[in-house]
Amino acid sequence: xxxxxxxxxxxxxxxxxxxxxxxxxxxxxxxxxxxxxxxxxxxxxxxxxxxxxxxxxxxxxxxxxxxxxxxxxxxxxxxxxxxxxxxxxxxxxxxxxxxxxxxxxxxxxxxxxxxxxxxxxxxxxxxxxxxxxxxxxxxxxxxxxxxxxxxxxxxxxxxxxxxxxxxxxxxxxxxxxxxxxxxxxxxxxxxxxxxxxxxxxxxxxxxxxxxxxxxxxxxxxxxxxxxxxxxxxxxxxxxxxxxxxxxxxxxxxxxxxxxxxxxxxxxxxxxxxxxxxxxxxxxxxxxxxxxxxxxxxxxxxxxxxxxxxxxxxxxxxxxxxxxxxxxxxxxxxxxxxxxxxxxxxxxxxxxxxxxxxxxxxxxxxxxxxxxxxxxxxxxxxxxxx
Amino acid sequence: xxxxxxxxxxxxxxxxxxxxxxxxxxxxxxxxxxxxxxxxxxxxxxxxxxxxxxxxxxxxxxxxxxxxxxxxxxxxxxxxxxxxxxxxxxxxxxxxxxxxxxxxxxxxxxxxxxxxxxxxxxxxxxxxxxxxxxxxxxxxxxxxxxxxxxxxxxxxxxxxxxxxxxxxxxxxxxxxxxxxxxxxxxxxxxxxxxxxxxxxxxxxxxxxxxxxxxxxxxxxxxxxxxxxxxxxxxxxxxxxxxxxxxxxxxxxxxxxxxxxxxxxxxxxxxxxxxxxxxxxxxxxxxxxxxxxxxxxxxxxxxxxxxxxxxxxxxxxxxxxxxxxxxxxxxxxxxxxxxxxxxxxxxxxxxxxxxxx
Numbered sequence: 197x198x199x200x201x202x203x204x205x206x207x208x209x210x211x212x213x214x215x216x217x218x219x220x221x222x223x224x225x226x227x228x229x230x231x232x233x234x235x236x237x238x239x240x241x242x243x244x245x246x247x248x249x250x251x252x253x254x255x256x257x258x259x260x261x262x263x264x265x266x267x268x269x270x271x272x273x274x275x276x277x278x279x280x281x282x283x284x285x286x287x288x289x290x291x292x293x294x295x296x297x298x299x300x301x302x303x304x305x306x307x308x309x310x311x312x313x314x315x316x317x318x319x320x321x322x323x324x325x326x327x328x329x330x331x332x333x334x335x336x337x338x339x340x341x342x343x344x345x346x347x348x349x350x351x352x353x354x355x356x357x358x359x360x361x362x363x364x365x366x367x368x369x370x371x372x373x374x375x376x377x378x379x380x381x382x383x384x385x386x387x388x389x390x391x392x393x394x395x396x397x398x399x400x401x402x403x404x405x406x407x408x409x410x411x412x413x414x415x416x417x418x419x420x421x422x423x424x425x426x427x428x429x430x431x432x433x434x435x436x437x438x439x440x441x442x443x444x445x446x447x448x449x450x451x452x453x454x455x456x457x458x459x460x461x462x463x464x465x466x467x468x469x470x471x472x473x474x475x476x477x478x479x480x481x482x483x484x485x486x487x488x489x490x491x492x493x494x495x496x497x498x499x500x501x502x503x504x505x506x507x508x509x510x511x512x513x514x515x516x517x518x519x520x521x522x523x524x525x526x527x528x529x530x531x532x533x534x535x536x537x538x539x540x541x542x543x544x545x546x547x548x549x550x551x552x553x554x555x556x557x558x559x560x561x562x563x564x565x566x567x568x569x570x571x572x573x574x575x576x577x578x579x580x581x
Numbered sequence: 582x583x584x585x586x587x588x589x590x591x592x593x594x595x596x597x598x599x600x601x602x603x604x605x606x607x608x609x610x611x612x613x614x615x616x617x618x619x620x621x622x623x624x625x626x627x628x629x630x631x632x633x634x635x636x637x638x639x640x641x642x643x644x645x646x647x648x649x650x651x652x653x654x655x656x657x658x659x660x661x662x663x664x665x666x667x668x669x670x671x672x673x674x675x676x677x678x679x680x681x682x683x684x685x686x687x688x689x690x691x692x693x694x695x696x697x698x699x700x701x702x703x704x705x706x707x708x709x710x711x712x713x714x715x716x717x718x719x720x721x722x723x724x725x726x727x728x729x730x731x732x733x734x735x736x737x738x739x740x741x742x743x744x745x746x747x748x749x750x751x752x753x754x755x756x757x758x759x760x761x762x763x764x765x766x767x768x769x770x771x772x773x774x775x776x777x778x779x780x781x782x783x784x785x786x787x788x789x790x791x792x793x794x795x796x797x798x799x800x801x802x803x804x805x806x807x808x809x810x811x812x813x814x815x816x817x818x819x820x821x822x823x824x825x826x827x828x829x830x831x832x833x834x835x836x837x838x839x840x841x842x843x844x845x846x847x848x849x850x851x852x853x854x855x856x857x858x859x860x861x862x863x864x865x866x867x868x869x870x871x872x873x874x875x876x877x878x879x880x881x882x883x884x885x886x887x888x889x890x891x892x893x894x895x896x897x898x899x900x901x902x903x904x905x906x907x908x909x910x911x912x913x914x915x916x917x918x919x920x921x922x923x924x925x926x927x928x929x930x931x932x933x934x935x936x937x
Contacts, residue, residue: 504693507649511610511697573696580656580689 198559201517202491202552203348203376209401215445219438227435237437244444251451252410253386260409260427261440265375265396266298268409271420272371272392273302277312277339279416286339292317292325293535299342299373319535322484323350327358334366341370345377349519349532349548350483351492360389369415375399379450380458380490391415402446406439461551462490464560468549469493471564476571482533491551494519496538497571500545505574512566519548582608585701585745586694588686589613591633594705594748596640596765597756601747602703603644610697611641611648614690617658622780640765651693653685660684662778669788669816670795672841673916677776683735703745708733710746717741719867719927724752731884734920734930738869788816799844804853812846815839821854821912855909861919861931864902871899878921878928880904882913893921902931
């Protein structure tokens with residue numbers, strides 16, 4: 197099998213794995229305990245926090261450990277929206293349909309249950325949120341703006357800096373989901389200008405079940421998980437020490453090796469994009485042609501059932517994705533592809549190919565030899581309906 | 582290694598079938614059809630609910646075989662459900678499972694299996710195959726209570742030569758025991774009974790929602806054309822039915838015929854009920870050879886009916902056939918299949934369009 201779905205998840209880097217191991221067994225203490233077991237564990241958590249802060253260019257106490265990227269998004273949206281309303285009465289949330297469900301569904305719940313109003317920012321044909329659109333929509337009644345760093349389905353990178361400036365001028369908190377981006381794009385919150393940033397370790401060779409939220413000092417926020425006073429009172433629950441260690445080590449490696457990883461995958465990615473568009477009829481690239489994450493190629497094929505294509509690829513030994521996980525074989529075009537204005541007969545035939553550390557030029561070559569045939573097969577089977 | 586796609590449903594039969602194939606050393610791949618459900622009723626469809634899908638996935642994971650869901654909603658709606666509605670519209674009692682087996686399982690899904698390089702497709706049906714001299718014979722399953730050869734008479738030699746039916750050699754009780762022994766969660770699931778897309782509802786309600794125009798009240802008449810009462814819609818009656826006619830008559834009356842063109846239900850006394858002969862169309866000869874002339878066979882004219890002897894005569898190059906029964910039959914129903922047997926061997930069959 198050849199794995200080409202690194203945007204779904206990545207294997208844990210052996211260096212990360214080794215760093216985590218002692219914290220499962222010998223250093224098992226609870227960081228909240230006062231004895232030396234606790235002190236050792238606390239030291240590990242705080243060292244991890246320092247490491248992260250160094251990479252994000254922020255203070256250590258601006259990093260909140262969570263259980264995953266989705267939890268970070270939930271904390272950012274709920275925590276900030278509710279706190280902001282309490283402080284200022286602001287009741288609108290600005291975000292896009294192209295966001296990850298962790299953001300868009302959370303915004304919908306806030307609308308349904310808590311009386312917020314969601315304003316859905318239009319994206320352009322590449323799925324990008326243009327700063328002008330934010331400028332037009334933002335008002336003093338805006339509690340929070342949330343725009344993802346890069347899109348999980350189509351790879352497009354958003355102009356965070358420009359959007360951040362618009363938000364900052366009005367003093368409105370700006371959150372960005374960087375879960376997909378962090379593996380390859382810099383996460384320096386100073387140059388990005390964001391007030392909140394979500395991370396999830398398993399997208400960059402860390403373990404599943406651990407994430408973090410950067411919260412700029414002074415940002416109004418309240419906890420969504422209450423209990424003990426961990427994480428500056430913003431996230432109750434005993435620290436998952438080994439996973440926190442793994443998250444920090446994985447992010448450190450991603451940061452140190454960023455340029456090298458990027459350069460290698462960029463050329464493989466462009467080879468895939470070039471070959472697919474050249475050799476497969478009725479194929480289109482989705483997302484931005486240039487402003488996209490370096491390991492991400494995504495396409496739509498006209499009159500092809502994307503799930504069927506994935507089945508054929510899997511049977512032929514290639515693990516890819518349609519962009520949005522749908523395991524039931526019950527095809528509905530994704531909200532992301534729909535928001536690009538793609539007609540149904542295109543939007544159903546989506547394919548996402550995401551590369552990673554284990555990807556070799558030979559694997560890409562094999563994939564490109566196989567794909568055109570399978571698209572043709574899928575097209576003829578799909579037409580039998 | 583020989584590659585087999587097993588059509589899975591999450592039920593006990595296809596789960597054990599997959600396990601048996603794996604045990605026999607095949608490279609096994611699970612596929613499951615996502616069939617059509619009425620909007621809003623997706624969760625109660627008999628055999629492809631999210632629950633059943635999850636069950637099939639668990640079985641596949643346990644057996645360590647790949648599993649793929651195949652979307653067949655559109656083609657299922659356009660062929661099977663459409664056939665069902667139109668059949669009732671013609672005053673027949675259609676059997677959509679036959680159409681599903683012919684067009685969805687053994688054509689649509691079969692093509693998907695071939696596309697991933699499968700040499701065979703298998704299902705959890707209770708039938709057996711006998712391979713001999715380059716021919717494949719279709720035989721009843723060993724468990725007479727579970728035999729499903731009736732719905733598989735539609736298979737051609739081309740399909741039979743690429744088919745496997747691992748559970749047909751076992752009685753159902755043994756399949757359940759095997760499932761329990763293998764630790765398959767499906768072991769305790771009840772057998773499916775109704776049409777999957779009815780979602781446990783009565784077919785009459787389904788017709789009312791999906792094709793209200795085909796099931797309108799009309800007259801009940803005698804053979805002689807005398808109006809005896811009113812019926813509530815032809816689809817609500819079957820040939821041979823006595824109860825529920827609500828007629829004031831000194832003798833019991835039975836449904837003899839459903840005349841869809843005039844929306845009239847013809848009834849008569851028990852002695853008018855029997856028919857000696859039927860005409861079947863879309864006939865498939867499982868051996869691949871059209872019989873040269875009339876022959877005697879046992880004939881089953883409903884999934885649950887007993888076999889009765891008769892003379893089968895192929896017509897129109899074998900595309901049609903008549904059956905002349907030795908004794909008159911009370912419930913020959915257009916829309917159902919007539920399937921011809923020689924002992925355990927399935928000779929062929931077709932869809933009944935007429936009886937007299």
